[in-house]
Amino acid sequence: MTDPETLSVTIVDGYVDEPAHFGVPPYISTYPRYAAGALVDAGVPREQITYHTIDRLRDEPDYWRDVDEADLLLYLGGMTVPGKYVGGTPAEPDEVRKLAWTATGTSLMGGPVKFGVGDENAGATETERQDLDFDFVAKGDVEAAVHDLVESGLEGFNNRMRDIEEVSRWAREGAFVVEQHPNHPDHLIAELETSRGCAYRCSFCTEPLYGNPEFRPPPTVVGEVDALSDYGVKHFRLGRQADILAYGGDGEAPNPDALRQLYGGIREVAPDLETLHLDNMNPITIVEWPEQSREGIRIIAEHNTPGDTAAFGLESADPVVQEENNLNVTAEECFEAVKIVNQEAGWRPGEDPGDGPSVGRDTPNRLPKLLPGINLLHGLKGEREETYERNREFLQRVYDEGYMLRRINIRQVMAFDGTDMSDTGAEIANDHKQLFKRYKKRVREEIDNPMLERVAPLGTVLPDVHLEYHQDGKTFGRQLGTYPLLVGIPGERELGRTIDVAVVDHGYRSVTAVPHPLDLNAASMDELTAIPGIGDSTAGDIVVDRPYETLSDADFGTEVDLSRLATVRPLERAD
Numbered sequence: 001m002t003d004p005e006t007l008s009v010t011i012v013d014g015y016v017d018e019p020a021h022f023g024v025p026p027y028i029s030t031y032p033r034y035a036a037g038a039l040v041d042a043g044v045p046r047e048q049i050t051y052h053t054i055d056r057l058r059d060e061p062d063y064w065r066d067v068d069e070a071d072l073l074l075y076l077g078g079m080t081v082p083g084k085y086v087g088g089t090p091a092e093p094d095e096v097r098k099l100a101w102t103a104t105g106t107s108l109m110g111g112p113v114k115f116g117v118g119d120e121n122a123g124a125t126e127t128e129r130q131d132l133d134f135d136f137v138a139k140g141d142v143e144a145a146v147h148d149l150v151e152s153g154l155e156g157f158n159n160r161m162r163d164i165e166e167v168s169r170w171a172r173e174g175a176f177v178v179e180q181h182p183n184h185p186d187h188l189i190a191e192l193e194t195s196r197g198c199a200y201r202c203s204f205c206t207e208p209l210y211g212n213p214e215f216r217p218p219p220t221v222v223g224e225v226d227a228l229s230d231y232g233v234k235h236f237r238l239g240r241q242a243d244i245l246a247y248g249g250d251g252e253a254p255n256p257d258a259l260r261q262l263y264g265g266i267r268e269v270a271p272d273l274e275t276l277h278l279d280n281m282n283p284i285t286i287v288e289w290p291e292q293s294r295e296g297i298r299i300i301a302e303h304n305t306p307g308d309t310a311a312f313g314l315e316s317a318d319p320v321v322q323e324e325n326n327l328n329v330t331a332e333e334c335f336e337a338v339k340i341v342n343q344e345a346g347w348r349p350g351e352d353p354g355d356g357p358s359v360g361r362d363t364p365n366r367l368p369k370l371l372p373g374i375n376l377l378h379g380l381k382g383e384r385e386e387t388y389e390r391n392r393e394f395l396q397r398v399y400d401e402g403y404m405l406r407r408i409n410i411r412q413v414m415a416f417d418g419t420d421m422s423d424t425g426a427e428i429a430n431d432h433k434q435l436f437k438r439y440k441k442r443v444r445e446e447i448d449n450p451m452l453e454r455v456a457p458l459g460t461v462l463p464d465v466h467l468e469y470h471q472d473g474k475t476f477g478r479q480l481g482t483y484p485l486l487v488g489i490p491g492e493r494e495l496g497r498t499i500d501v502a503v504v505d506h507g508y509r510s511v512t513a514v515p516h517p518l519d520l521n522a523a524s525m526d527e528l529t530a531i532p533g534i535g536d537s538t539a540g541d542i543v544v545d546r547p548y549e550t551l552s553d554a555d556f557g558t559e560v561d562l563s564r565l566a567t568v569r570p571l572e573r574a575d
């Protein structure tokens with residue numbers, strides 16, 4: 001019998017991406033935090049719990065020693081939606097096997113990896129469950145498994161789900177583990193869970209495998225935020241739920257009072273938080289309960305930080321596909337929900353709440369508080385050529401009628417065992433690959449680009465962009481938050497820092513921006529020529545005529561109003 005007091009545990013985070021739960025850096029999912037709390041609850045001293053991300057093990061191979069020497073290795077990972085990531089690279093199956101082989105102690109694997117493992121994390125793939133050579137695989141909740149395994153003296157556990165009381169305790173007790181994340185403290189965003197499960201049963205989705213929704217009461221989520229903020233976390237996303245609007249209700253209808261307690265409570269315990277975003281809102285809730293939903297959306301927009309996105313799972317605007325896959329919202333209903341979110345939350349800081357959508361050249365220079373995003377999924381049962389046209393027409397209509405979408409996410413299906421899609425598998429997605437490619441390109445060019453111009457017009461300020469990598473003589477970075485815009489800045493700047501920028505140009509899903517405010521006495525030629533209407537010769541004139549005392553001294557008749565972007569700082573003089 002192993003005494004928990006003497007046990008050393010290494011947690012390795014291979015990252016997770018589920019329909020309603022994200023944990024690739026800069027995000028930290030709930031899994032390592034809950035698991036650490038469960039370990040403490042079972043009697044393991046905090047200082048004997050080590051946490052590494054898979055990227056840290058890749059970058060600093062010495063840390064494999066912690067995998068080797070621990071009495072218990074806990075691997076957390078699994079991708080149940082396809083994706084590509086900038087902030088980290090999820091563990092590959094071979095790396096996960098190597099973890100099991102390296103561990104001399106007991107090894108346990110858990111997280112969404114229990115739903116299956118594909119050869120690669122991409123759409124149009126099929127998956128199967130594998131144990132990847134671990135001693136134990138948690139087929140229920142991994143935090144319950146690790147808790148019970150330790151209590152049993154590493155003998156074993158019954159697969160079970162944890163209850164609300166346990167998770168509330170473990171969430172608080174495990175908050176300390178964030179300090180061991182390589183991105184801590186500044187470049188880290190904690191994914192928060194408000195509920196699991198879903199009242200609906202879409203054919204492709206793993207969320208109903210958790211059953212009907214069960215909500216964590218506001219004080220437990222608020223208590224967790226309080227603990228995380230004590231350990232230095234300033235960025236939060238309420239992302240672990242199928243529908244934030246249904247929070248605290250009967251499973252389907254909204255309960256604005258619960259939302260008020262949740263958001264108000266978070267703001268109270270973490271008054272200095274820098275990001276409060278969400279993920280996942282079900283459009284059907286908005287159309288079925290419009291008045292309560294409007295109230296709920298207003299509450300969210302008054303408490304969140306700008307640039308927030310409510311991702312809507314429309315998945316398909318084609319009624320045939322909707323019918324065959326048990327999708328719960330029609331294109332018409334989704335359009336209505338897009339309109340309501342735009343009206344209630346599509347305002348910008350400085351404007352009156354509820355005054356959305358805020359569009360046009362003279363809007364305040366910040367992102368809107370909360371906008372819808374649209375998820376579209378291809379390769380579903382019943383998909384036909386017309387499906388692509390219907391989806392594109394839906395998006396075009398949103399644009400033509402003057403509304404905003406913050407993000408359009410187009411993916412191909414991954415088929416998991418236990419979902420209705422598992423019979424169809426990836427066959428339709430594979431047959432339609434060419435069609436999919438052409439359509440995606442068209443949406444990017446014809447809708448994403450003008451939409452982005454509407455959401456983030458020239459001069460929109462994006463504070464605290466984290467500089468992440470260099471490419472083609474530019475520096476790329478993103479803000480912390482839900483679906484942040486990729487920002488390209490002229491020149492190679494020092495990485496790992498944050499700067500404020502202003503948008504000057506738009507791609508499909510990314511923007512070009514210059515430091516804000518841009519000092520005309522110091523700006524580089526690349527920065528100046530990134531501004532529309534400033535060519536090489538005007539930029540050359542601006543540089544030659546330095547220094548300027550005031551902005552009006554630098555009037556070169558540019559078509560862009562430079563006061564939205566630039567400033568002049570006095571030159572430093574040597575005494």
Ligand code: SF4
Pocket residue numbers: 019020198199200201202205206207208242282313328
């Ligand atoms: S509404 Fe459908 S896609 Fe969304 S979480 Fe529920 S089952 Fe999954």
